[in-house]
Amino acid sequence: MAPRGGKLGRTWRLQHRRGIWLKLPLALASHVPVAASSGFVFHHAEQDYVMMTHWLEEGKPCTLPPGPTHQVGVGALVLDKGGKNILAVQEKSGPLRGTGVWKMPTGLLDVGEDIGAGAEREVKEETGVSARFKHLIAFRHAHAFAFGKSDLFFLARLEVEDDSSLQPCPHEIAACDWVPLSLFLSQPRFLASPLYACVYDLCRDALPENEGKARPVTAIMGTQLKLGFKPGAAWLYHTSEWHHKKHGGKSEGEDGLEEGKGLGTTSGGD
């Protein structure tokens, strides 16, 4: 059997190279099978190129950095000027299509986009409403999403700038409205999920009428919660000591999984 990488592989080893990167543009796709038969494997790809790598140090673990592992989503909590209604949409596609379930505007971050800017863009695109990023309420980390990658979802509080008109996106949005908070927060679909129930409690804390009631903390706490709508769990990170105890149910020093809603938690402070 020929040595790894053939003649070139020998040259590279003499140059004390440990690994080789090969970036092939779409126009040079004919080189992909040649590289593959020379010991290269895929690394990552964008629309116009594929990156391949060849690790030369047989028997030693490959130390080349991995490709991207996560997609990042954003959602937006936007209240009208009166603070009694939430900006909500019904989607034309996805698992909630045709269910009549109201949800907050959400979407994936573009490459190079900041979280607040992404939340503002999604609200504008889906509903036509201009709103300004204030802060984050919570974020959720979960795995095995599209293409086996992980997903970070950031829920942002946005301040509405003009609540006088709605222009739902004709491609993505079936319905769009200012929905009474009491109706929105009591949707059975979400209350059946320990994860969503905790998110909705955190949203309640963000309402003007509840200002000052939440018990603040000086750290971002993690609470592992069951999804409810399907098997599995996800970590929710937030700043409410009260909801941490209520939904996580575990105090510092305890071990193992809880029998209740929460699966596990981190401590609330030093």
Next chain:
Amino acid sequence: MAPRGGKLGRTWRLQHRRGIWLKLPLALASHVPVAASSGFVFHHAEQDYVMMTHWLEEGKPCTLPPGPTHQVGVGALVLDKGGKNILAVQEKSGPLRGTGVWKMPTGLLDVGEDIGAGAEREVKEETGVSARFKHLIAFRHAHAFAFGKSDLFFLARLEVEDDSSLQPCPHEIAACDWVPLSLFLSQPRFLASPLYACVYDLCRDALPENEGKARPVTAIMGTQLKLGFKPGAAWLYHTSEWHHKKHGGKSEGEDGLEEGKGLGTTSGGD
């Protein structure tokens, strides 16, 4: 010119398909140039396959979901049992190699790994120390990292379980020690960076001696800070109203960029 996708493209269009996914394993790399010449482009890749896509609705924007856009890093603040020294390393490679600069253990999340678990693993791998995830201190979002992707970095507070021995990783770590906090936090390399200066202030808040002194908030706030060590800025998300004001310097309702350290901020609460 032949229609997009040739005969197959016509068949797919008759079936009202809007886009086609083609997953080619490494062993079928010879099909890559065939697909490319039929109108397919790259989408993403893992070591053993490349995913290609073909959007059939000419003139309409492609609505196929994008591939992963982010890598996720974790760092760990670990104090010894006495609370006076921080677990610090000097790396064998990277921009700080040979500089004598002490840093907290850091690394990239593996696919499917939770943030706390990743921080615990990196501490164990780099220093041999067992420590348990408590909570997050802050996280940083920045762009144009490896392969043009974005980067989310989570700084976690870990509780040490045994501080009696250190076993630095021979491959990655040049030095590893319990470094006095006063020395660690006063390293000029980091204080020259508005971003790091804010991170270090947040670390100080996490010390046992400062317990209860930080002014807590009920939201995760974002502060946009200059990097300092190179051009550009990043968003730092945390829970300290005081550092938000100190480093961000902007109160709610103000617009535009600050002249001081901070570039922009989000508000501290509803």
